[in-house]
Amino acid sequence: MTDFTMEKGSDGVAVITWDVPGKSMNVLQREAFAECERLFDEALADNAIRGIVITSGKDTFAGGMDLNVLSSISAEAGDDPAQALFDFTMNGHRILRKIERAGMDPKTNKGGKPVACAIPGTAAGIGTEIALACHRRFMADSPKAKIGLPEILVGLFPGAGGTTRYSRMVGAMAAAPVLLEGRMLDPKKAKSAQLIDEVVAPDALLQAAKDWVLQASDADIVKPWDQKGWKMPGGAPYHPAGFMTFVGASAMINGKTKGVYPAAKALLSSVYEGALVPFDTALKIEARYFTHILMHPSSSAMIRSLFINKGALEKGANRPEAPDQAVRKLGVIGAGMMGAGIAYVSANAGIEVVLIDAAQEAAERGRGHAESLLDKGMSRGKVTAEKKEQVLGRITATTKYDALKGCDLIVEAVFEDVGVKAEVTKKVLAAVGPDCIFATNTSTLPITELAKASDTPEQFIGIHFFSPVDKMNLVEIIKGKETGDIAVAKSLDFVRQIRKTPIVVNDARFFYANRCIIPYINEGIRMVREGVAPALIENAAKLVGMPLGPLQLVDETSIDLGVKIAKATKAAMGEAYPDDAVDEVLFWMADQGRMGRKSKSGFYAYDEAGKRSGIWDGLAAQYPQTAEQPDLIDVQHRLLFAQVLEAVRALEDGVLTDIREGDVGAILGWGFAPWSGGPFSWLDMLGSPYAADRCDDLQDRFGARFACPALLREMGDKGQSFYGRFAAEAKPAA
Numbered sequence: 001m002t003d004f005t006m007e008k009g010s011d012g013v014a015v016i017t018w019d020v021p022g023k024s025m026n027v028l029q030r031e032a033f034a035e036c037e038r039l040f041d042e043a044l045a046d047n048a049i050r051g052i053v054i055t056s057g058k059d060t061f062a063g064g065m066d067l068n069v070l071s072s073i074s075a076e077a078g079d080d081p082a083q084a085l086f087d088f089t090m091n092g093h094r095i096l097r098k099i100e101r102a103g104m105d106p107k108t109n110k111g112g113k114p115v116a117c118a119i120p121g122t123a124a125g126i127g128t129e130i131a132l133a134c135h136r137r138f139m140a141d142s143p144k145a146k147i148g149l150p151e152i153l154v155g156l157f158p159g160a161g162g163t164t165r166y167s168r169m170v171g172a173m174a175a176a177p178v179l180l181e182g183r184m185l186d187p188k189k190a191k192s193a194q195l196i197d198e199v200v201a202p203d204a205l206l207q208a209a210k211d212w213v214l215q216a217s218d219a220d221i222v223k224p225w226d227q228k229g230w231k232m233p234g235g236a237p238y239h240p241a242g243f244m245t246f247v248g249a250s251a252m253i254n255g256k257t258k259g260v261y262p263a264a265k266a267l268l269s270s271v272y273e274g275a276l277v278p279f280d281t282a283l284k285i286e287a288r289y290f291t292h293i294l295m296h297p298s299s300s301a302m303i304r305s306l307f308i309n310k311g312a313l314e315k316g317a318n319r320p321e322a323p324d325q326a327v328r329k330l331g332v333i334g335a336g337m338m339g340a341g342i343a344y345v346s347a348n349a350g351i352e353v354v355l356i357d358a359a360q361e362a363a364e365r366g367r368g369h370a371e372s373l374l375d376k377g378m379s380r381g382k383v384t385a386e387k388k389e390q391v392l393g394r395i396t397a398t399t400k401y402d403a404l405k406g407c408d409l410i411v412e413a414v415f416e417d418v419g420v421k422a423e424v425t426k427k428v429l430a431a432v433g434p435d436c437i438f439a440t441n442t443s444t445l446p447i448t449e450l451a452k453a454s455d456t457p458e459q460f461i462g463i464h465f466f467s468p469v470d471k472m473n474l475v476e477i478i479k480g481k482e483t484g485d486i487a488v489a490k491s492l493d494f495v496r497q498i499r500k501t502p503i504v505v506n507d508a509r510f511f512y513a514n515r516c517i518i519p520y521i522n523e524g525i526r527m528v529r530e531g532v533a534p535a536l537i538e539n540a541a542k543l544v545g546m547p548l549g550p551l552q553l554v555d556e557t558s559i560d561l562g563v564k565i566a567k568a569t570k571a572a573m574g575e576a577y578p579d580d581a582v583d584e585v586l587f588w589m590a591d592q593g594r595m596g597r598k599s600k601s602g603f604y605a606y607d608e609a610g611k612r613s614g615i616w617d618g619l620a621a622q623y624p625q626t627a628e629q630p631d632l633i634d635v636q637h638r639l640l641f642a643q644v645l646e647a648v649r650a651l652e653d654g655v656l657t658d659i660r661e662g663d664v665g666a667i668l669g670w671g672f673a674p675w676s677g678g679p680f681s682w683l684d685m686l687g688s689p690y691a692a693d694r695c696d697d698l699q700d701r702f703g704a705r706f707a708c709p710a711l712l713r714e715m716g717d718k719g720q721s722f723y724g725r726f727a728a729e730a731k732p733a734a
């Protein structure tokens with residue numbers, strides 16, 4: 001293994017270069033840390049070496065730890081995975097501490113060799129933690145480079161000393177944006193935040209680091225916490241200022257995480273407890289909390305869904321075998337809210353786009369949407385004038401179907417109407433070549449039905465974006481009955497080009513995401529009718545990790561859309577339609593003219609400026625609250641089971657074919673309690689026997705919609721888990 005190499009210069013500087021073969025970015029693999037340590041020991045022992053520079057052979061520094069390593073350590077550890085993870089973490093601390101002490105005398109702090117880190121580009125996670133252990137950090141002034149500790153975003157916290165070192169460097173309060181929010185900073189901001197010491201021109205980076213190590217004195221390389229009389233900046237916990245910080249931080253974390261993300265709390269605990277003891281003990285405390293978090297079911301579920309499985313899906317885990325299908329020229333039909341967004345993200349990814357609408361003015365307006373997003377990017381310093389020109393230059397706004405000549409993919413986003421869509425399909429197919437794939441962005445119409453307008457249904461597919469397109473990262477790819485492999489591969493390659501996350505599902509009413517989110521909204525509305533306090537409904541949802549309560553969500557998506565969907569569903573289902581009780585409330589709201597946020601009136605009241613104030617008090621007059629209110633856990637389980645049972649049914653029906661897509665799609669598509677790892681991960685946490693019993697109880701008390709699906713019943717009887725039973729399908733991408 002040669003992830004790290006060392007070159008000893010005649011100037012007396014040993015340069016240790018991290019360059020993982022065959023990867024575009026360095027990630028720390030299991031054996032590599034030992035290799036780094038061996039080289040470091042060699043440099044320390046060599047009398048000709050006066051200082052050490054750690055750098056990267058790539059234009060970035062490192063993406064962090066290979067999180068698969070953590071899963072494999074616990075998987076291999078037999079019956080004591082916690083001990084194995086703790087030992088692994090402590091070994092990392094030992095190596096980084098060795099770098100930090102660099103051979104200096106423990107009593108006098110003298111005689112160590114200066115160690116600088118030369119960071120050519122982005123550094124995250126353990127990459128940043130290695131840099132923090134060094135004595136001085138130089139970062140290249142590169143426009144794309146970012147540095148930070150984003151572990152919290154996958155349900156972890158920096159566990160290789162980053163938490164302890166950085167909070168001791170800047171104080172708990174100043175460390176919060178980097179540690180608690182996982183913010184990645186550009187070199188200049190990183191310097192103000194003290195994550196790095198110097199920003200230098202890329203071609204002067206290595207020399208600057210070498211120059212520094214050659215002139216650094218003994219005093220330059222002793223970390224503040226290894227000096228006598230060190231005090232925590234901003235105050236340790238029992239200092240009056242520190243007390244205020246920690247009390248405030250604790251309240252803020254509980255407010256933001258609603259107590260469902262254990263990593264944030266563990267992070268704060270390790271900073272708090274660590275600040276009261278010497279540095280090496282603080283590292284041990286950090287390692288204990290880190291192990292606790294790694295062992296927490298929420299953390300492993302979040303890592304599995306948001307890192308491992310999301311990555312596998314993005315790499316094409318479910319892509320059929322087919323040659324590269326990267327899109328060269330895209331046609332977007334319909335320049336409304338969705339079409340304009342799709343045109344923007346595609347042009348932004350370097351794809352040439354023809355954007356068509358019925359009127360030239362409408363097509364121009366769609367292109368204008370891209371322009372306004374680029375302007376916003378410019379005002380934030382994220383987009384240059386040149387980039388704006390390039391991106392806009394790729395979008396041709398027109399009414400002429402001839403311009404579609406040469407397109408290899410079409411995405412249709414016209415009105416949600418079978419007739420209009422069929423007419424557009426025919427016009428497009430008359431203009432494009434025989435190999436062009438045709439995709440519809442419909443949110444409710446069956447793909448197989450729409451494909452009838454094409455004589456090549458194998459080239460017809462659904463590519464369902466979520467609104468707003470530039471922000472929402474999930475794309476649902478829907479196969480009609482006759483959709484062929486090339487159409488699927490094309491759609492997946494397109495989604496990869498625009499850097500979003502795909503799931504591939506089969507055709508059925510509302511596909512996957514909308515199928516699960518509608519029962520959530522409906523359960524909330526149903527409870528209003530029963531007299532459950534709306535505040536209880538909304539807060540119960542948020543306390544279990546949903547980003548929006550069901551009533552706020554229906555206000556956002558609009559009540560008239562809810563009415564339209566309800567009417568269409570009832571027409572399609574006839575007698576079997578289960579939601580009349582919901583419709584009573586929804587239709588009454590529409591009759592009052594309360595259409596949601598867009599009309600500044602819905603389940604919530606809004607002020608003139610459209611700011612949401614509180615639950616509309618007219619609701620209580622129509623649907624009085626009962627004297628006795630239900631238990632919080634009952635309300636939460638009704639809201640969550642409404643969604644997850646639909647996900648299980650989607651799996652039973654073959655709409656979902658891979659539970660990884662069910663979990664990743666739920667978190668990215670509609671924000672399903674991310675701490676849980678998704679519906680299937682949550683059911684696995686509950687355990688199938690309990691989940692099946694809970695269905696029976698909910699069914700008895702609240703109705704047949706909670707009936708236990710046969711699959712879950714069988715799994716409950718056999719004591720199976722979803723990830724255990726469907727592990728073969730949930731294999732990582734090769």
Ligand code: NAD
Nearest residue numbers: 334335336337338339357358413414415416441442443467
């Ligand atoms: P929209 O009303 O904002 O835009 C539709 C556009 O299509 C309009 O600009 C209209 O002028 C144009 N159009 C209509 N008929 C046309 C024709 N014959 N030829 C060319 N252009 C024509 O609608 P939207 O919200 O962008 O939705 C478009 C599609 O995307 C619908 O199928 C909708 O179901 C789906 N969708 C919407 C959302 C959402 O949140 N709005 C989310 C996912 C999918």
